[in-house]
Amino acid sequence: MKIALAGNPNSGKTTLYNALTGKQEYVGNWAGVTVSKKEAKLKESLGNNIDIVDLPGAYSIRPYTSEESITTDFIKTENPDVIINVVDSTNLNRSLFFTTQLLELNIPVVVALNKVDISKNVTDIDINKLEKELNCKVVEISAAKNEGLKNLIKVASESSKLKEQKNLFKELSNIHNEEKQDKKRYSIVNNIISKVENRIIRHNEETLEDKIDRFVTNPIIGTGLFILIMAFIFNLSINTLGPLVADTLVGYIENFQDAVSGLLASIGTSDFLNSLLTDGIIGGVGAVVGFVPLVMVLMFMLSLVEDSGFMARIALIFDPLFRKVGLSGKSIIPMIVGYGCSIPGIMATRTIKDEKQRRLTAMLTPFVPCGAKLPIIALFTAAFFPEQGYMFPLTYLVAFTVIICVGLILKKVTGADNIKNYFIIELPQYRIPSIKRAFFKMLETGKDFITRAGTIIIVCNTVVFIMSSFNFKLQLVEDAVNTSILANIATPFAFLLIPVGIGVWQLAAAAITGFIAKEEVVGTLAVVYSMGAAINSDFELVNAMAVQETMAITAVSALSFMFFNLFTPPCFAAIGAMKSEMKSNKWLLKSILLQLSVGYIVAMITYQVGTILVYKELGQGFIPAVIILALAAIYIVYKIKSNKVSESEKKVSKVQVQ
C-alpha cells in the first residue's frame, strides 16, 4: 500500500514522514523545505508493507511553482492508495483550500490534524463536525511528539479500502473559470471554518508573538540581532568550542601518524611508501579532518537558529535589499541552506517561481561559503591574521557583499529588473529549538565530511602526492619538487595567477584540485608544503608562525588566495547540481564563466589594492591587472548598453503590434 503525505508548506509532512519511517530528512521551520519527493517503508512497529511518500508542500492542486507541480503530478499519475493530508491545526483556515481540492481527486483522503501540542491554546476544533463537513476521517496527531501516529496509520489503512469516498465539493469542478472557482472555494472553506473552529486567539488579535515580530522584523533591530547571533556562533565554532574539540582530534591523528610511521619503519618499507602513507595520506586527510569539529559546531548552532523560526524573519528583512538587486527574498533561503552545502542550496531555488530569478539565484548561491570552504577560511584567517579575530566573520560579510554587487551587475546586464514579484513567506511560529534535531544534523554533517575525506580526498591526496614526488621520467624528485609533474602542470596556471598575487605553482595546484572538492585545497597545501601539522595541538587553531614560514607569502596574498577559492566555481558536484537545476547548458556555461571572473577579479583587486595600502608599493603584475579590470569594465558597460537598446526595441515592436 502506498500512502502519500500532502499538505501546505510547513505543515509538518516531513516531520511526520521521519516519525513514520525512521528517516532523518531535512526539516526546517519555514515553508518550502522539501523540494523533491521522498519515499520509504513504514517502520515495522507501525505496520507492514506500507510505503510512505513525502511530497513538497503545496497551497493548491494547480501548481504555481516547480516543486508544487511535483506534488500535483505525483498525486495524479502515481495513484497512491490513500492521501494523508497533513494540516497545521494552528492554521486550519488556510489549509482547507487544498484539502477540498484533494478530496476531488477520487483518492481516499485522511486529514491529519497536526501540531495539536501547540494548537490547543490558540484554537478549538470540533473534529466530529469537521469530519462531517469534509466527509473524510480526521485524526489529531503531533508528528513532533510522536502522538497519534498508530491511530493515523490504522485509519489510513481503513480508508484506503473505501471504494468511493463521496465528494461534497463536486459542484466546484463544474465552475470552469479558475478565479470564480477559487472564490467559491474560499467561501465554502470560510463557511466550514465558522462551523467547526472556535479560535481562542483570533487572527486579528495581536499575540505576544506578533509583538516580538514587530520588534524583530524591524530592519535595523533584526539585522543587528542577526549580526550579533552570527558573531556569537562564529566565535563559538572558530575560537572556543570548535578548536577545543579539534585539538583532541588532531592529537589522535598525530599519534596515529606516528604509530603508522613507526610500524612502517620497523617493517622496513621504502622511504617513498612510508612518506606516501604518513605525509601524503594521513597528513593530508588529517589536515582536512582536523577542521570537521568546527564545521560540526557551526552546523549545530545554525540548525538551532533555523529551528527557532528566526531565519524566516531574516528572509523577510532582506527581501527589500534582494529585490533591489533583481532577486526575491525567497533567494535568501537557498543561500541560508547553502551555508551547509551548495548542492541543497541550489536545489532549494526550486521554490522561486520566476525562471530567470531562479537561475540567477542558482548562479549566486555558490558564492556563499559552504562547509567545505570553511577549512580554507579557518586555515588562512588563523595563520595569517592570528590577532585579528574579526577576519573570520568578515569573510562572510565579504561574501554577502559580493553576492549583492554581482546581483546588481547581473540585474543591469540581464534586465531582470523588469520582473514584478510578491514575496510570500509564512512566518513560522517561534519555538524552543530542538537540541536533538540539531544534534542529528551535526552528526550528519560530520559523517558527510568524513565520508568525503575517506573517499575523494584520499584519492586526490594520493594522486597529488605521487605527482609531486615524481618527474615526467618517473624518477623520484626528492629535494627538487619544482621539477615534479605537479609543478610542471601547475606552473602555466600559476603564471595566469600572477596579477592575483598567487603566482606560485603550489597555490595554483591547490586551487585546481579545489574544483574537485573544496576541502582538497587544504589537503593539497598540506602535501605540497609538507605541513601536516598545520593544525597544532596547543589550544589554538593553527600554528600561525609555522604556516607563514612554510608558505612564504604575504598576508595580502593569503587573503587574495582565500577569496579566489571562495568565489571561483564550486566543486564538480555543485556544478552538476547547477546543471540539473538550470536545465540549460548555455546558462551553466555562463554561470561558470561568471564565477571564474568574479573569483579572479575579487582576488585581484584584494591583492593589488591591499599591496598598495599595506606595503605602499605596486603588486606583481600591476599593469596586466589594470588592463584586465578595464576590459571587464568595458564589457559590463557594453552589455548594459546593449541590453537597454534591446529593451527599447522590444517596446517599439510592442507598440507596432498594437
Ligand SMILES: Nc1nc2c(ncn2[C@@H]2O[C@H](COP(=O)(O)OP(=O)(O)OP(=O)(O)O)[C@@H](O)[C@H]2O)c(=O)[nH]1
Ligand atoms: N509543535 C509542533 N511542531 C511541529 C509538529 N510537526 C512539525 N512541526 C514543526 O513544523 C515545522 C515544519 O515541519 P516540516 O516537517 O519541515 O514541514 P513540511 O510540511 O515538510 O514543510 P515543506 O517541506 O516546506 O512543505 C518544523 O519546524 C517542525 O519542527 C508538531 O507536531 N508539533
Ligand SMILES: [Mg+2]
Ligand atoms: Mg517537508
